[in-house]
Amino acid sequence: MTIMQPTNPQDSRSSIIVYFKNPLLVAFILIVLLLIAGETLSPGFASMEQILRLLIVAALLGIVAAGQNLVILGGREGIDLSVGGVVSLSAVLAGNVMDGNNANIIAAILVCLAAGGLVGLINGVGVTIFGIPPLVMTLGMLGVLQGLLVVIRQGIPSGLAAPALANFVSKPFLLNLPGILWLWIAVGLLMAFLLMRTSLGYKIYAIGSNENAAYMAGVPVKRVRVMLFALSSMFAALAGICILGYAGTSFANVGDSYMLSSIIAVVLGGTPLSGGKGGYTGTMAGAFLLILMQSILTTLSIGESGRQVVFGITLLFLLLFYGRSKALRG
Amino acid sequence: MSRLKLQQICKYYDATTALASGDLLLESGEIHVLIGANGSGKSTLCKVVAGSVRPDGGLFELNGKPVTLFGPKAARDMGICLFYQELSLANSLSVAQNINLYHLPTHAGGLVDEAELARRAEHYIDKFRKVVGENFSADTPVTKLRPDQKQLVEIMKTLASEAEILIFDEPTSALDRSQVDCFFSILRELKEEGRSIIFISHRMDEIFDIADRITVIRDGTTVSSRPINETDQATIIRDMIGEQHETAAQISVSPHDQMANAEICLKAEALGGTQLRNVGFSLARGEILGLGGLHGQGQSTLLRTLFGAKRLTTGTLELNGRLVHPASPRAAIKLGFSYVSGDRVRDGVITGRSIMENVSPIHFLKDRKFLAFPSVLSRVIEPALASLNTKYTSLGASISSLSGGNQQKVVIARWLTNPPDILLLDDPTKGIDLSAKSELFALVRKLADEGMAIILYSSEDSELLAHSDRILVFNNGSVSRELVGEDKTRFNLYQAAYSGAK
Numbered sequence: 001m002t003i004m005q006p007t008n009p010q011d012s013r014s015s016i017i018v019y020f021k022n023p024l025l026v027a028f029i030l031i032v033l034l035l036i037a038g039e040t041l042s043p044g045f046a047s048m049e050q051i052l053r054l055l056i057v058a059a060l061l062g063i064v065a066a067g068q069n070l071v072i073l074g075g076r077e078g079i080d081l082s083v084g085g086v087v088s089l090s091a092v093l094a095g096n097v098m099d100g101n102n103a104n105i106i107a108a109i110l111v112c113l114a115a116g117g118l119v120g121l122i123n124g125v126g127v128t129i130f131g132i133p134p135l136v137m138t139l140g141m142l143g144v145l146q147g148l149l150v151v152i153r154q155g156i157p158s159g160l161a162a163p164a165l166a167n168f169v170s171k172p173f174l175l176n177l178p179g180i181l182w183l184w185i186a187v188g189l190l191m192a193f194l195l196m197r198t199s200l201g202y203k204i205y206a207i208g209s210n211e212n213a214a215y216m217a218g219v220p221v222k223r224v225r226v227m228l229f230a231l232s233s234m235f236a237a238l239a240g241i242c243i244l245g246y247a248g249t250s251f252a253n254v255g256d257s258y259m260l261s262s263i264i265a266v267v268l269g270g271t272p273l274s275g276g277k278g279g280y281t282g283t284m285a286g287a288f289l290l291i292l293m294q295s296i297l298t299t300l301s302i303g304e305s306g307r308q309v310v311f312g313i314t315l316l317f318l319l320l321f322y323g324r325s326k327a328l329r330g
Numbered sequence: 331m332s333r334l335k336l337q338q339i340c341k342y343y344d345a346t347t348a349l350a351s352g353d354l355l356l357e358s359g360e361i362h363v364l365i366g367a368n369g370s371g372k373s374t375l376c377k378v379v380a381g382s383v384r385p386d387g388g389l390f391e392l393n394g395k396p397v398t399l400f401g402p403k404a405a406r407d408m409g410i411c412l413f414y415q416e417l418s419l420a421n422s423l424s425v426a427q428n429i430n431l432y433h434l435p436t437h438a439g440g441l442v443d444e445a446e447l448a449r450r451a452e453h454y455i456d457k458f459r460k461v462v463g464e465n466f467s468a469d470t471p472v473t474k475l476r477p478d479q480k481q482l483v484e485i486m487k488t489l490a491s492e493a494e495i496l497i498f499d500e501p502t503s504a505l506d507r508s509q510v511d512c513f514f515s516i517l518r519e520l521k522e523e524g525r526s527i528i529f530i531s532h533r534m535d536e537i538f539d540i541a542d543r544i545t546v547i548r549d550g551t552t553v554s555s556r557p558i559n560e561t562d563q564a565t566i567i568r569d570m571i572g573e574q575h576e577t578a579a580q581i582s583v584s585p586h587d588q589m590a591n592a593e594i595c596l597k598a599e600a601l602g603g604t605q606l607r608n609v610g611f612s613l614a615r616g617e618i619l620g621l622g623g624l625h626g627q628g629q630s631t632l633l634r635t636l637f638g639a640k641r642l643t644t645g646t647l648e649l650n651g652r653l654v655h656p657a658s659p660r661a662a663i664k665l666g667f668s669y670v671s672g673d674r675v676r677d678g679v680i681t682g683r684s685i686m687e688n689v690s691p692i693h694f695l696k697d698r699k700f701l702a703f704p705s706v707l708s709r710v711i712e713p714a715l716a717s718l719n720t721k722y723t724s725l726g727a728s729i730s731s732l733s734g735g736n737q738q739k740v741v742i743a744r745w746l747t748n749p750p751d752i753l754l755l756d757d758p759t760k761g762i763d764l765s766a767k768s769e770l771f772a773l774v775r776k777l778a779d780e781g782m783a784i785i786l787y788s789s790e791d792s793e794l795l796a797h798s799d800r801i802l803v804f805n806n807g808s809v810s811r812e813l814v815g816e817d818k819t820r821f822n823l824y825q826a827a828y829s830g831a832k
Binding site for chain 2 (some may be wrong): 198
């Protein structure tokens with residue numbers, strides 16, 4: 001796991017690591033290795049069709065991880081554990097508003113983004129104004145959302161995706177690629193632009209690296225942080241709509257797995273949990289890498305619980321390296 | 331035979347010399363004052379005596395026998411106890427527990443003897459009963475105490491060590507007059523009992539009130555030691571400055587006369603807040619106003635308050651004839667203020683990010699920019715860096731790859747993209763090399779000549795004397811003296827700083 005080697009100047013002394021300092025490069029190498037391994041285990045694993053299928057699943061995760069990435073970049077233990085709840089909420093809301101009718105798609109999108117934005121706003125206000133640690137605030141929010149969904153829906157599948165949405169997600173849309181992949185590419189371009197070509201992006205990195213210095217340089221620290229939580233929930237809401245399109249109908253717990261996997265995708269992609277460095281390109285690679293791992297585990301007939309164990313261990317392993325980089329900096 | 335004899339004690343931290351040749355002769359039944367400018371080495375000498383700093387050389391004799399101390403505990407076992415300037419209390423424990431911290435009374439089994447603990451605590455609290463103030467008892471947790479009460483507890487804790495040699499490093503900084511009087515009467519009792527006391531204070535009146543003997547340290551070397559009745563304030567201050575410095579203080583050419591008809595841009599009246607008392611001044615365009623005095627007398631607080639990073643509770647601030655009240659740095663920046671901190675790790679550098687990202691925030695704020703294209707930004711950033719002679723490889727390089735002096739230049743360049751009206755410099759040259767320092771001051775003078783108003787605080791008195799047109803000397807949160815023109819000498823600066831409000 002050389003992926004987590006932080007791009008710290010202090011680390012550049014260790015010789016082999018120098019070449020693996022770029023997490024993006026490492027992620028791509030691992031992706032290729034995993035594809036080869038998958039193909040060896042079960043021929044057809046690395047076929048174009050199968051890769052496309054994996055990319056669709058990765059896109060769903062990648063969109064959630066975009067928001068997670070922003071919150072983590074903002075530093076001060078920034079993390080959003082409520083994304084899974086927002087994904088579920090959005091999927092259920094979208095399904096019920098659409099009710100299988102194309103004419104309702106726009107309304108559904110607006111409702112979901114508004115609901116997501118509201119959840120994120122509450123998260124952000126709790127963290128910045130009331131000083132609740134992000135971990136506690138968003139975990140509490142997750143509990144509230146899950147409880148709410150169970151109370152409303154009693155665990156029964158509900159709502160129906162509009163046919164146009166379902167087609168957008170899984171059928172070829174443009175140049176033989178499904179719409180969801182184009183959406184993911186658009187999210188990727190948007191994130192890259194936001195982070196690298198706008199003053200907001202500069203401010204996000206600034207508060208993540210040295211919040212006090214950013215404050216003394218006139219950055220509206222609280223306002224930016226609230227915005228990050230709001231964006232995170234809106235990305236999760238967007239992913240929720242797509243997941244409805246992917247699954248056709250929605251369950252109250254459809255988004256549960258995204259909490260852990262979105263964090264792993266971000267960390268795999270080279271953004272340390274301490275924030276202030278990294279970016280979304282790595283996270284995109286991280287999301288695909290994670291989905292590949294998941295698929296290989298499925299090929300090896302390891303069930304859902306087994307996969308969760310592997311993911312949990314992966315995250316702990318990554319954090320072990322993250323902890324080390326922090327100690328070095330101190 | 332002296333109780334304690336130190337000769338040519340030295341201590342080095344890498345290349346810096348904290349103590350070059352510290353001498354001290356301490357007798358029984360003596361109150362011995364140590365005095366010296368900031369960073370002269372008196373605290374280091376005390377820590378050597380108390381065993382918390384190990385000397386790199388020199389003679390250390392206790393009651394005529396050479397000894398080596400292995401830590402503060404060993405020193406206490408030999409009857410030496412130090413009052414720590416920065417306080418060393420356990421905040422969640424009670425007053426009584428803190429007083430007994432050095433010697434917890436225990437039963438045979440090792441359990442704490444609560445009754446004895448309470449009895450001993452009461453004994454020491456009784457000595458200060460009249461002056462401790464409200465909400466103070468043996469059971470009060472230390473965290474709930476006021477700063478002066480905490481300081482009293484630290485004093486009681488030091489007294490409770492029952493040590494033969496007691497060292498007090500600025501024990502009275504937070505105390506009021508009656509508390510100091512009470513403390514001094516206790517010190518005199520201890521002296522009568524034959525104990526020896528080393529006392530560090532910057533307050534001249536206190537020193538002449540309590541001392542038997544006064545030793546002056548300058549640049550890590552003991553320069554004089556005299557009985558108190560054979561010396562006076564002026565002699566002590568001359569010892570602290572050293573003869574060679576006497577003429578070194580530069581006097582700029584009648585600076586204030588030029589200022590008399592200059593345009594006043596900032597006027598402060600009766601500013602108050604935590605650590606600030608009734609501060610008033612006016613600042614003209616093109617002027618460099620220096621803030622002097624001992625460390626932490628409110629100079630930095632004033633700058634941070636003007637910049638909106640600390641709350642202003644009372645007083646008025648007039649900027650170009652308009653009343654203002656900057657509530658945050660962001661608001662202050664929009665009004666035309668700028669602030670450069672000497673603690674660049676805490677307040678300045680955006681760690682691990684590129685030079686470009688470090689220079690751009692003020693430009694974004696003042697020009698209301700949303701887009702950040704490097705090609706456009708560099709046209710703004712490069713001239714700002716160039717005006718400071720900043721050395722860097724590329725704008726994309728991490729700021730952490732630069733030297734301290736160059737990092738500080740990058741932080742200053744941030745303000746030069748959109749020049750402010752008022753530049754607040756809070757000990758800006760701390761920890762940067764000499765050439766960077768002189769470049770920085772040359773730039774500051776140039777900015778002033780171009781019409782910027784500048785307030786400079788420096789912990790180095792020579793910098794302050796050389797580069798400011800006028801100096802306000804701070805004492806305990808308020809301005810005790812203004813030094814202008816011919817009065818702006820090192821001697822006057824020290825006298826104002828050490829002898830308090832006149």
